[in-house]
Structures are given as structure tokens and as C-alpha cells.
Amino acid sequence: MYTNKKIKRNELLTLMMTSCFGFYSCYGLISTDLNPIIASAITGLLCSFLPLIPKLKISNIAAIGYTSSFAAIGVDQIISNSLYLIFIPLTLFVIFVVTADKFIGHGGKLGTIAFISTGLVMGVLSWF
Numbered sequence: 001m002y003t004n005k006k007i008k009r010n011e012l013l014t015l016m017m018t019s020c021f022g023f024y025s026c027y028g029l030i031s032t033d034l035n036p037i038i039a040s041a042i043t044g045l046l047c048s049f050l051p052l053i054p055k056l057k058i059s060n061i062a063a064i065g066y067t068s069s070f071a072a073i074g075v076d077q078i079i080s081n082s083l084y085l086i087f088i089p090l091t092l093f094v095i096f097v098v099t100a101d102k103f104i105g106h107g108g109k110l111g112t113i114a115f116i117s118t119g120l121v122m123g124v125l126s127w128f
Contacts, residue, residue: 022068
């Protein structure tokens with residue numbers, strides 16, 4: 001379940017790892033020539049079960065996993081160097097945490113965060 005509550009400090013590492021898990025699992029599925037939308041759906045489904053694990057009862061854990069899978073959908077088309085793949089889930093995590101209590105609802109928020117994080121990383125990397 002997604003909430004607009006402020007994220008607690010002790011949840012930050014778990015959310016960062018979930019962002020990386022969602023991104024890299026979706027990217028891995030896409031790398032096996034699976035349809036990107038199906039890969040994102042599978043990743044989102046997996047992330048939706050994370051709150052059922054007792055130690056992972058964090059309100060935004062499924063949302064950040066699903067959002068990071070959105071960011072992975074088109075990344076193989078725009079990134080030429082695999083090393084750059086490190087920055088997208090981390091940027092997504094920072095934007096997600098900063099905006100966690102700023103927006104009301106999640107209609108469009110998750111896709112917007114994925115777009116901004118991917119676009120920001122690509123914009124910064126284009127300077128180098």
C-alpha cells in the first residue's frame with residue numbers, strides 16, 4: 001500500500017535496496033528479450049509481495065519497487081554504457097524519498113518520478 005507519510009530514517013536503506021532490486025530485476029528480464037511492459041508487470045507483482053515479509057512492513061516498499069521497474073523499461077534503448085545503470089535507481093530513490101510527503105495520491109507520481117530520474121541521469125551524463 002502506498003502512503004504519503006514521511007519516510008522514517010530506519011527505512012531508508014531498505015527502500016534504497018528495493019529501488020535497486022526493482023530496477024535491476026526488470027532490466028534483467030528485459031535483457032532476456034522479454035517485453036518491457038511484461039517485465040515491469042512481473043517486477044511490480046514481485047514487489048507487491050514484499051510487505052508480506054514481516055521485516056519489510058514499510059508502507060512505500062512496493063511503490064518504490066514498482067517505480068524503479070518503470071525506470072528500467074526504456075533504459076536499454078538510451079544508455080550505451082552499463083556502468084551508468086548504477087545511477088538511475090539511486091537517483092530514483094532520492095527523488096522518491098524527497099517527494100514522499102509532497103504529492104497527494106499516486107496517480108502519475110510514480111511514472112513521473114521514473115521519468116525525472118532517468119532524464120536527470122541522462123542529462124547529467126550527456127555533459128561528460
